[in-house]
Amino acid sequence: MNVVCEIAPAEKWQADVLVLFVYSGEEETRPEPYAGLEKVMAEAVPWLAGSPAFADFEAAKASTSVAYAPEAIDGGIKRVVLAGLGPQAKCDGYCLREAASAALAKCRSLKCVRAALPLDVLDGLPLEQGKALEEVVFAGLQSGYTYEELKSEKDKKVGFPEELVVLGKADPDQAIHTALKQAQAAHAGVALCKDLVNAPPNVADADYMAEAAKDMADQYGFAIEVMDKDQVKEMGMGAFYAVAQGSDGPANLIVLKTKAAIQDNAKPLAVVGKGVTFDTGGISLKPASAMSSMKADMAGAAAVLGLFKALGELGVDIPVLGVVPCTDNMPSGKAFRPEDVVTTLSGKTVEITNTDAEGRLLLCDGLTYAQRFDPSLVVDLATLTGACVIALGNHVAAAFGTSEELAAELRELGDQQGERYWPMPLWDMFFEGLKSPVADMQNSGPREGGAIVAAMFLKQFVEDGVDWLHLDIAGPEVTNKKGGASMATGFGVRTLLALAREKYMQ
Ligand SMILES: [Zn+2]
Structure with missing residues (x-):
């Protein structure tokens, strides 16, 4: 879907369908009017007020209704998709994204070619106009995402609407152009993820x-280095290599740098993503039922690549370093086993007590490597623990940080992007369960507080004075439709992008 901006007086607007947002009001005032909606109705679709599809629309959150102009009307907009926001008092950015997603899905099912969104209708929504536009366009673009590559018959509705036209009456200011660019860049990053x-x-x-x-490096001019399994071993990444050694498949450490990250004294934002391309559990084999969606055990790595895609599309050069260790975790005669002791890149030794706690073994070496570049902040993302899902459910990620302020800021930033994080503690007592009689630590501890224990393990590899955030995204990285297939959500990309922008662009 192309996004374009068109300037014309309201009576000259042309589109297959106009998208409008509506709050549900009390029964007698339903649908509840607000400034932007009233303005657009008066200027562009005066017939809408008399339409039963409008008058009867309850505007429940993410519901839609289609209103058609009476046949006698000449020219102008003849069809409106109304998207419900629910009650105004409860409406927030999440409601707006859901409504925008539902509206564009409706346009798709109607096979509209040109769907239009008047800027004026964003006046009176829970977010200021520029941010509201960014969120509506992002959600609209995302609603058209499909993964059809491997299907022999494609969905015929894919590709509709061909165009999303943002309609204004006067030349929009820079904030509007920036919002559109940000929405499209975020969409590209999330879609790649x-x-x-x-x-x-x-x-x-x-x-x-x-x-x-x-x-991506070719397309956007990033610097890239890829170290294969032998090089990973040679470099001394004994923890990462231990996971990789059992597989006949490839393992790579991917290192991406923006141009700004190569400069002297760049102090980059370093982002480390867990890339376990399939997790069988290794010798500590998972039961069959626990192996579904284990292809998504690289969602942290995919989010890092998604961040670079978004940065490339945005065309801003801010110092970002991506460190992405990738391998699958397979059982074999060469596989690492419980009671092995491995030496990490940091020099610290780890006794393996569970080969299914492999993500932290990739990450600990990734973290050590990332810290060699004198980063201003290190963030790791990982589908790390089932315990995190038990604690926070399927839609919320855990945020651990070297300071409570960092985790709180991250939570706030995520919320603004439609990604929910909840701060978790990192008290030293959680290390007790990781003590090993033969090595500096074990890779796996007690089940209780498992997400925190895993974070505590990683903390051992964060040097004093380094600001660090660990985001356990097990849960929100895929949708969890009961009885249906899990599909990726792209979780994390937008928060990372917002973090990079906030750190270096404001
Ligand atoms: Zn595992």
């Missing part, structure tokens, strides 16, 4: 991830 996660594990292996990163 989804594509990588949705791709099956026999396709999206560590080499596939490296190719995706190389393509």
Whole structure:
């Protein structure tokens, strides 16, 4: 879907369908009017007020209704998709995104070619106009995302609407252009992340991830380095290598840098993503039922690549370093086993007590590597623990940080992007369960507080004075439709992008 901006007086607007947002009011005032809606109705679709589809629309959150102009009307807009926001008092950015997504899905099912969104209708929504536009356009673009590559028959509605036209009456200011650019860049990043996660594990292996990163480096001028399994071993990443050694498939450490990150004294934002392209559990084999959606165990890595895609599309050069260790975790005669002791890149030793706690073994070496570049902040993202899902459910990620302020800021930033994080504690007592009689620590501890124990493990590899955030995204990285297939959400990309922008652009 192309997004374009058109300037014309309201009576000259042309589109297959106009998208409008509506609050549900009390029964007698339903649908509840607000400034933007009233303005657009008066100027562009005066017939709408008399339409039963409007008068009867209850405007429940993310519901839609289609109103048609009486036949006698000449020219102008003849069809309106109304999207419900629910009650005004409860409406927030999440409601707006859902409504926008539902509206564009409706336009798609109607096979509209040109769907139009008047800027004026954003006046009176819970977000200020520029941010509201960014969120509506982002959600609209995302609603058209599909993963159809491997289907022999494609969905015929894919590709509709061909165009989303943002309609204004006067030349929009810079904030509007910026909002549109940001929405499209975020969409490109999230879509890439989804594509990588949705791709099956026999396709999206560590080499596939490296190719995706190389393509981006070519396209946007990023610096890239890819170290294969032997090089990872040689470099001394004994923890990462231990996971990779059991697989006949590839393993790669992918390192991406923006141009600004190569400069002296760049102090980049370093982002480390867990890239376990399929997790069988290794010798500590998972039961079959626990292996579904394990292709998504690289969602952290995919989010890092999604961030670079979004940065490239945005065309801003801010110092960002991506460190992406990728491998699958397989049982074999060469596989690492419980009671092995491995030496990490940091020099610290780890006794393996569970080969299914492999993500932290990739991450600890990734974290050590990232800190060599003197970052201003290190963030890791990982589908790390089932315990996190038990604690916070399927829609919320855990945020751990070297300071409570950092985690609180991240939560706020995520919320503004439609991604929910909840701060979790990192008290030293959680290390007790990781003590090993033969090594510096174990890789796996007690079940209780498992998400925190995993974070505590990672903390051992964060040097004093380094600001660090650990985001456990097990849960929100895929949709969890009961009885249906899990599909990627692209979770994390937008928060990382917002973090990068906030750190270096304001
Ligand atoms: Zn695992």
